[in-house]
Amino acid sequence: MATLAPAFELTSPRFFDLDDDDVLIDEKAKIDTFMDSPQIQRLRYIKQLGTGYFVWPGASHNRFEHSLGVCHLAGLLVDRLKTQQPYLGIDDRDMRCVQLAGLCHDLGHGPFSHVWDGLFMPEATGESWAHEAGSEMMLDYLVEDNEIDIPEKDVTFVKALIVGDSERCPDEKKFLFQIVANKLNGIDVDKFDYMARDSHCLGIACPVDIHRLISSSRVIADTICYSNKDAYNVYELFYSRYSLHKRIYNHKAAVAIEHMIVDALVKADPVLKLVEQTKDPRRLLYLTDSIVEEVEKSTDPALEESRKIIRRVRVRDLYKVVDYVILPSDYYKVWKNTGLLTPAQIVQRARDEKIEDAELLKVEDLIVSWSVLHFGSKDQDPIRSVRFYSLQTPYKAYKAKKDWISQVTAGQWQEVLVRCIVRDPT
Numbered sequence: 522m523a524t525l526a527p528a529f530e531l532t533s534p535r536f537f538d539l540d541d542d543d544v545l546i547d548e549k550a551k552i553d554t555f556m557d558s559p560q561i562q563r564l565r566y567i568k569q570l571g572t573g574y575f576v577w578p579g580a581s582h583n584r585f586e587h588s589l590g591v592c593h594l595a596g597l598l599v600d601r602l603k604t605q606q607p608y609l610g611i612d613d614r615d616m617r618c619v620q621l622a623g624l625c626h627d628l629g630h631g632p633f634s635h636v637w638d639g640l641f642m643p644e645a646t647g648e649s650w651a652h653e654a655g656s657e658m659m660l661d662y663l664v665e666d667n668e669i670d671i672p673e674k675d676v677t678f679v680k681a682l683i684v685g686d687s688e689r690c691p692d693e694k695k696f697l698f699q700i701v702a703n704k705l706n707g708i709d710v711d712k713f714d715y716m717a718r719d720s721h722c723l724g725i726a727c728p729v730d731i732h733r734l735i736s737s738s739r740v741i742a743d744t745i746c747y748s749n750k751d752a753y754n755v756y757e758l759f760y761s762r763y764s765l766h767k768r769i770y771n772h773k774a775a776v777a778i779e780h781m782i783v784d785a786l787v788k789a790d791p792v793l794k795l796v797e798q799t800k801d802p803r804r805l806l807y808l809t810d811s812i813v814e815e816v817e818k819s820t821d822p823a824l825e826e827s828r829k830i831i832r833r834v835r836v837r838d839l840y841k842v843v844d845y846v847i848l849p850s851d852y853y854k855v856w857k858n859t860g861l862l863t864p865a866q867i868v869q870r871a872r873d874e875k876i877e878d879a880e881l882l883k884v885e886d887l888i889v890s891w892s893v894l895h896f897g898s899k900d901q902d903p904i905r906s907v908r909f910y911s912l913q914t915p916y917k918a919y920k921a922k923k924d925w926i927s928q929v930t931a932g933q934w935q936e937v938l939v940r941c942i943v944r945d946p947t
Contacts, residue, residue: 560663566809571633572778594710595623622682629655662802695743706906707897752925759896785830853937888942895935
């Protein structure tokens with residue numbers, strides 16, 4: 522257990538020092554070559570929690586240190602499996618590629634992290650944008666730009682590990698794709714790191730014992746399984762994820778500021794060509810949270826509206842949440858997919874009800890914000906996809922039994938937080 526401690530001694534410089542002899546990195550020089558590249562170093566200037574830093578001053582951590590942590594934990598988990606189950610045939614290449622996937626998995630993030638791919642790109646283009654696709658693009662550029670001598674097959678393997686898609690590389694060990702981005706049940710080292718790191722920086726407790734989960738990890742039938750004694754710990758992982766999204770990532774002030782930043786950047790896009798920069802790795806390299814300062818210091822008249830919005834963020838004249846409702850999952854499908862709740866309908870209803878000053882209300886004054894909150898598997902029980910073993914039968918995987926966890930676990934696994942936000946509080 523002591524060997525795992527450095528991964529979560531978050532205040533210790535050793536947590537970030539991947540040059541220490543006892544850190545589990547194979548072929549360190551190759552890992553360091555990636556780490557000491559402009560593409561990885563760019564992540565120093567993208568906040569992990571996006572606009573959360575405007576709400577919690579402690580949330581000053583960046584994607585860079587998170588990526589180092591995911592790389593480190595990926596090494597710990599692979600080493601655990603290699604040591605405890607040598608017959609799996611894990612070799613140095615497997616170790617290196619999984620660690621590189623951990624290090625590079627967030628390369629494609631734009632300014633303010635998920636604000637960029639979740640709000641800005643859809644608003645600016647009408648299309649979705651996945652930062653994982655950007656990470657693959659940036660990984661290719663990183664290898665080319667830094668003239669790194671790495672087999673093309675390994676690059677393909679790392680990309681597949683980043684998105685957790687084993688079908689791309691059918692000749693590789695299937696369980697390795699469950700380490701960085703686990704599409705099977707969501708238990709991966711990316712989640713391990715951000716939950717521990719975010720909680721630490723925000724000064725809140727993280728009840729999940731990551732040490733135990735890594736220590737009890739075991740591969741059975743190409744699936745990473747856990748001891749049945751850790752079934753409740755796994756449940757805590759899923760609940761804590763939900764809790765962080767509900768309390769922190771969807772905080773009303775942070776969400777209001779998200780929409781302000783997006784409004785400012787959408788208005789600036791015709792001048793700054795931000796969408797074009799996102800799709801060009803050579804330009805995305807310089808696209809970080811500093812884009813806000815770039816707008817602020819500009820004297821271009823075409824950016825005046827964007828500067829005014831950013832000024833409002835600086836002086837805390839924020840968009841205001843005027844109402845909200847928490848819906849069951851079924852209501853979301855009806856309200857969202859059939860368009861029953863839109864700014865236009867709210868304005869029309871206000872006028873039909875002859876609410877005071879309703880004629881002054883305009884559609885562009887309003888934002889309807891949808892936040893889907895769940896335990897990790899949308900409206901399904903996330904535990905259903907996790908497999909466990911017992912000490913008596915360590916080579917056989919089981920689904921969790923309810924009496925392993927609790928009789929009072931959730932019956933509903935997803936809810937939808939709908940907010941009405943006004944751009945002008947008056």
